[in-house]
Amino acid sequence: MLRIRDLKVSFDNGTHLVPVLHGVDMEVRRGETLGVVGESGCGKSVTWMAVMQLLGKRARIEGEITLGGKNIANLPEKAMTGIRGNRIAMIFQDPSSSLNPVKTIGSQLMETVTLHQGLKGHAARAEAIRLLDKVRIPSADQRMRSWPHELSGGMNQRVMIAMALAGQPELLVADEPTTALDVTIQAQILDLLEELQRDTGMGLVVISHDLGVIAQVCDRVMVMYAGRVVEKAQANRLFNNAAHPYTQGLIGALPDLDGPSSVW
Numbered sequence: 001m002l003r004i005r006d007l008k009v010s011f012d013n014g015t016h017l018v019p020v021l022h023g024v025d026m027e028v029r030r031g032e033t034l035g036v037v038g039e040s041g042c043g044k045s046v047t048w049m050a051v052m053q054l055l056g057k058r059a060r061i062e063g064e065i066t067l068g069g070k071n072i073a074n075l076p077e078k079a080m081t082g083i084r085g086n087r088i089a090m091i092f093q094d095p096s097s098s099l100n101p102v103k104t105i106g107s108q109l110m111e112t113v114t115l116h117q118g119l120k121g122h123a124a125r126a127e128a129i130r131l132l133d134k135v136r137i138p139s140a141d142q143r144m145r146s147w148p149h150e151l152s153g154g155m156n157q158r159v160m161i162a163m164a165l166a167g168q169p170e171l172l173v174a175d176e177p178t179t180a181l182d183v184t185i186q187a188q189i190l191d192l193l194e195e196l197q198r199d200t201g202m203g204l205v206v207i208s209h210d211l212g213v214i215a216q217v218c219d220r221v222m223v224m225y226a227g228r229v230v231e232k233a234q235a236n237r238l239f240n241n242a243a244h245p246y247t248q249g250l251i252g253a254l255p256d257l258d259g260p261s262s263v264w
């Protein structure tokens with residue numbers, strides 16, 4: 001469905017270009033859940049921000065990004081607006097900074113529904129409530145009147161996922177979707193993403209520095225290190241038999257339940 005070939009990204013810092021991605025190759029197959037893992041700063045977010053053309057004017061992007069066979073790298077902004085949200089949607093780490101604090105959940109969700117589905121008034125409201133139900137927000141009708149600060153981080157992330165679903169995207173990119181949440185809520189959000197992926201058949205990309213998160217939901221995994229993909233594998237193969245030393249190090253760093261306890 002989506003193929004990235006030899007993606008190179010540099011940032012212009014005023015005096016010279018600073019290379020950040022050095023030729024990334026990646027692909028997402030229809031209906032799969034792909035994990036992108038690697039330490040902070042290795043280029044996970046930049047890769048997907050480049051796909052979405054959200055990197056701003058200082059970024060120089062080279063390479064090929066094809067969606068359904070069509071090259072979308074460096075598309076004009078107007079054409080890209082038709083892709084963002086409608087074909088590829090993205091959610092981020094901190095839902096409270098993505099939501100507008102001075103608008104209710106309902107009005108933000110209705111705006112998104114109007115933008116992507118052209119619905120207005122009662123129809124937009126009904127669709128917004130349906131989406132809140134779909135992401136398992138209890139009493140969706142009442143929650144429409146809530147402000148972002150009245151909801152927990154986990155609930156706000158569910159609202160962001162509802163917004164992402166408004167455009168019925170073929171692909172949802174979740175960039176560290178659970179990093180800002182506590183552990184029990186993390187598991188619930190991952191379960192929800194998995195369930196939505198199964199129900200809708202959309203492709204799902206989960207970006208995380210946390211192998212535990214990747215292990216829970218992903219079919220295939222791409223491991224990134226210093227602006228490159230260093231390993232691609234089926235998730236179970238990767239965890240049992242990682243080929244690259246960096247991946248072996250990442251797996252070796254996971255806490256071992258059978259190992260000696262450090263708590264006395």
Ligand SMILES: Nc1ncnc2c1ncn2[C@@H]1O[C@H](COP(=O)(O)OP(=O)(O)OP(=O)(O)O)[C@@H](O)[C@H]1O
Nearest residue numbers: 011020038039040041042043044045046047055209
């Ligand atoms: N707008 C920007 N201008 C300049 N450099 C940037 C910009 N955005 C990212 N970078 C640099 O690109 C590199 C990759 O960043 P990226 O955000 O993709 O890392 P990451 O793997 O997603 O890590 P994290 O999980 O910490 O976000 C980093 O060195 C970062 O400082």
